[in-house]
Ligand SMILES: Nc1c(NC[C@H](O)[C@H](O)[C@H](O)COP(=O)(O)O)[nH]c(=O)[nH]c1=O
């Protein structure tokens with residue numbers, strides 16, 4: 001199975017619907033009525049948000065997520081946005097490796113959890129909000145508001161969309177309660193979506209760095225990861241506690257890229273809603289939409305739409321991650337190394353980072 005997915009090529013395979021963006025400006029998608037006007041550039045905003053989060057809870061975050069970070073990939077010290085450009089590191093000495101990474105062969109995969117890796121039951125989420133509104137003596141949120149808060153952090157949804165409170169302690173209390181209700185309904189039972197296990201096996205085999213990003217609390221997500229037996233598969237796990245804002249804000253994806261040490265243009269997001277597509281594009285990332293709870297025709301703003309992850313091959317992802325040189329400024333120059341005269345084996349010198357050539 002693993003072999004067949006990896007070997008699938010562009011020759012024989014055509015995803016349900018897909019279009020590769022060649023316009024590096026990315027399309028602006030008018031799909032989220034709750035988007036706030038942005039007065040600053042996306043990059044400046046991501047930088048500001050990421051810095052804020054670092055200053056706010058740096059120690060807490062790194063201590064909690066350390067189990068999921070692979071040494072050598074994640075820099076535990078705070079850094080500036082954008083992250084160090086691991087892929088296009090000009091100090092790479094192996095010209096073949098450098099060429100490979102400067103092209104489309106080196107990228108990070110950023111996955112949502114529900115509706116992408118595991119099956120999602122949309123009714124549980126709706127019922128949780130309805131139950132919370134009843135407990136709090138608020139009017140039940142209508143369907144259009146529930147759609148607007150899909151993918152947001154609970155605090156964000158309660159304060160900015162439902163307008164139930166702005167008091168931080170109340171927001172925290174209601175958010176925790178809503179997750180408690182959700183977990184009760186969900187029952188701690190998780191099931192892989194068909195094809196997702198096979199797909200992450202392929203990516204693991206190809207050494208493609210992977211991040212898991214979800215608006216669920218870390219504790220619940222860690223339990224869920226353990227219960228389906230994929231501990232340690234993701235190099236990085238970003239959860240609700242790590243960020244101020246969920247989707248459609250790009251903060252979660254920007255932070256995942258920072259932890260993976262990939263510039264955003266080198267990341268592909270896999271999500272199942274238009275808010276995810278919007279957040280990924282806002283973060284300057286490509287987005288594959290998985291049509292799980294939303295039909296294919298509603299997700300056409302994504303760069304590629306599939307029903308099941310195992311419809312995709314590594315070749316498809318490489319094509320998707322194909323980087324326009326203009327996105328990096330000037331055309332990169334291939335550096336010629338000067339070999340020292342007294343070195344008897346000059347061509348055997350390889351930078352440390354060159355050893356993981358795949
Ligand atoms: N509000 C509705 C949701 N919200 C839940 C989110 O879509 C999401 O599944 C959850 O936040 C987990 O995050 P992730 O997918 O792992 O990133 N879902 C619905 O189906 N319907 C809603 O109205």
Ligand SMILES: [Mg+2]
Nearest residue numbers: 112114115272
């Ligand atoms: Mg989802």
